[in-house]
Amino acid sequence: MAAIEVSPEMLTLLGAGKVGRIAPPPRAIGLVFGFGTANAPATVRYLSRPCGKALDADLQTRLILLVSREACERIAGQSLDLADGSLFHVPAALRTIALAIRDCALPDAASTPYRLAKSIELLCDFLRAHGDNALVPVSPEGMLSSTDTQRLLAARRVIDERWSEKLTLDMIARASGLNRGKLTRGFREMFDCTVADAISGHRLSEAGQMLLATDLPVSSIGYRCGYLNNASFTRAFARHFGEAPTQFRARRLAA
Known part of the structure; x- marks a missing residue:
């Protein structure tokens, strides 16, 4: 995996395969971003003590932020109360930043500072989402089907992208492939709020x-x-x- 030293308190890793020998920041926490597939949503896993075994649990292309806990709590203005191993859906705004880091096609002299800056942006936006209680946990197996989960995330993207339009339940349901009942029940279960x-x-x-x-x-x-x-x-x-x-x-x- 490629490594970018953002600062003495932060290291970004990008690519597929094992992490290998690295020197993480002191008292680091880990944020492991998976980009998802056609059948699985993009996710981010929080690791309170990111050891090699935990970081190498998935060897697909991923983006890993290793950041000192003190830096995270200083930026967030509060302590991190996330459980080790917590898995969340990646909000659309965070996924856009993560993809920009992954897909950067600038020359080497420009790509490194670009990815460095975007890594800081991704960390800050993750911490803001955590502080706003906007992180949506991945539902345990059996609560929501994988298909329904993806459709509910699509419904949320409709709101994120078309918020200025006159949105209705029927419009969002049609756009995401859900009926009204599944849309309203799923929003309460997955996002702990109503569509409105x-x-x-x-x-x-x-x-x-x-x-x-x-x-x-x-x-x-x-x-x-x-x-x-x-x-x-x-x-x-x-x-x-x-x-x-x-x-x-x-x-x-x-x-």
């Missing part, structure tokens, strides 16, 4: 980013995020973030 909650949460997260990254009026941002009037947007935003959009923007930009 997932849509609203994504729209409000996008609204929060727009408030900080643009100078658009609050009413315009609400409309772009699917709210027909400013009052309904403000109520929904305040329930989600605990403060009104204007306060959210002012407090964070002043920090």
Whole structure:
């Protein structure tokens, strides 16, 4: 496997086969990203003590981040309370970053710093997803079939990619190959929320980013995020973030 020393606290490994002889950072944790296949979703496994045997459990092409626990907790602003061996589905945004690292076709002089920077981005986004309770565990065998799991992940991608559209249950069900019943039950089981909650949460997260990254009026941002009037947007935003959009923007930009 190819090794990239990101910093004294972080090492990235990429490729197939055994890890081999490496010098991991002190008190390292491991994040093992599998890219998935046509019949299996992309996953990430958390290892609290990444020994060679655990890292070599799967010899397919994979991306491994070895990071000191202190660095992770410093970035996350909290302790890592994940169980050793926990396996999660890779959210679409994280999979995009992981694929960019894997498929980088730049010359060697450029690919190494590119992959280094993307590795840091992948770690930060994983820790943010953990802090937001957005990591979805892979269901134990028998709870959800592999096919239904993939279709529910496809339904979640529809929301992630088409959140600005007027989405309906029937539209999402058709796009993912599920009926309405399986879609609604599966969302509660797999994502611990309703389809409507997932849509609203994504729209409000996008609204929060727009408030900080643009100078658009609050009413315009609400409309772009699917709210027909400013009052309904403000109520929904305040329930989600605990403060009104204007306060959210002012407090964070002043920090």
